[in-house]
Amino acid sequence: MPPRFKPKAGSRFAAAQAAPGLASHADGFHTYLKAECGMAANSVAAYVRDLNRFLDWVKEQPSRNVGPNAVTLDFLLAYQTDLSSVGYAPSTVGRHLVTLKQFFRYLVLEGVTTENPAELLDSPKLWDRLPAVLSPQKVEAFLDAPQIVPGEGETAAALVLRDRATLSLLYATGCRASEVIGLKIADVRLGGGWARCLGKGDKERVVGLNPRCRAALEEYLADARPVLAGENRGVERPSVRGEGAPLLLSRTGRALTRATVWDLVKKYAVLSGCSAKVSPHTLRHSFATHMLAGGADLRALQELLGHASIRTTQVYTHVEHTRLKAVHAQHHPRA
Structure with a gap:
């Protein structure tokens, strides 16, 4: 991999190249992930967090000031052993190794070093884990759970309608929690029965809204969102008005957060x-599995989920095969 042109003298990147320690390149790596790799903010944060964990470990070693050119495969294998010894799952260890590979790839691009020792690391073998899904009956009970309690007040009723709309969106679209809270008013087309969401890597895709989800959104937009936006109290909040405003609002009239979605x-x-282990991603898994059970095409499902690779989507075929085997065992006369 050829190095890039050297940065202009005096720039912070040039200063980082001149510095001997690994930590001096962390800021440049952060910028590289955002500006050149086009990663989502959550992905960038995960890479930076994993890199900081590695840099903290380096500080504890006798060669704490080791430079990029002095890092060897044995040094990185020692770190991999440390990750496993503290109890990290194989998938977590693998994610940390991916971060190291990306970091040293960046150093090669910048001309800081000529080799990437992390490329020789083998990720731990992972068991194929089938995603947990809810049955259609469980999903129905789950979506029916938000109920307005008479006498609890206007704000409490508005929050119930918001929760109902949020849960319906998660299951009807198969979107991730971050994609649902990122929806703007302009992204939703209730008349057409679709919405536009922004996925990983800022990739746009169109997802469908079933009649139940559209009804929940219509009720939320008509009766709940104005309450949460403060319109009924004459509160001026320009940030929550207009086509570019967030679709889902918190109790205080701000955009809903991922933590709130997880809690509800x-x-x-x-x-x-x-x-109690149900999460927003469980609804995404349930959406995909139920779509396949209903005869959906795998390629179409890949587009709806926003998967870059069809291999990621294929895990749901295994989930569906498991269900079919259970049906066979229950109904076959010789089962």
């Missing part, structure tokens, strides 16, 4: 009698 999913999972 856990809350209604308990209320509906589902497992």
